[in-house]
Amino acid sequence: MQVLQVQLEVGPDPAEVGRARRWARSRLVGSGIGDDEPLAETLILLISELVTNAVVHTGCPAVLRMLFGGSGASGAAGTVRVEVADASDCPPRPRHAEGEDTGGRGLELVDGLADRWGWQREGAGKQIWCEVDRGGPVAGREAPPKVVVQGGEVCEPPSCVFTNATGLA
Secondary structure, eight states: OEEEEEEEOOSSOTHHHHHHHHHHHHHHHHTTOOTTSHHHHHHHHHHHHHHHHHHHHTOSOEEEEEEEEEEOTTOOEEEEEEEEEESOOOOOOOOOOOTTOSSSOHHHHHHHHOSEEEEEEETTEEEEEEEEESSOOOTTSOOOOOEEEETTEEEOTTSOTTSOGGGOO
16 A cells, blocks of 8 residues: 655644645545546545644644555455544544534534544544545445444444434534
8 A cells, every 4th residue: 555645734824724635636646546536526625624623623733644555444445545643632523513603514524425434542642534435335236334433443323423414422
């Protein structure tokens, strides 16, 4: 599996999220995922949400990693994994945005778009990750249930608080 990594100096400048998107887009194209493919747009949105959470909620430097071509937790070939590690040891807290709220939708989007996602402690901080299977579900076959890893423990729907918008705490 090829690992690409960049260190993001996260500060009050929102341009860091744009820089992460531009970096990621160039790496996607280099991995054979076309810039105009729906998969590329999904991955860029996931990266935007995860990096934005690191910028907004920690104010610490973060590391964005993208892993291509291997098998994810489901064993699906061609899984793309996105990881964002930061120095904060506070676990992610999914929220449910109401009406005109300008925040609180990030992890709902991650849950809705990724095939799997979760978080784990990494050093003194944490890593939040998500995976998208490049092949997607086969027509006529039901997609497998999402699996979410909460603090290193597997949590399968419907009991997990990280699974969907209606189940968020």
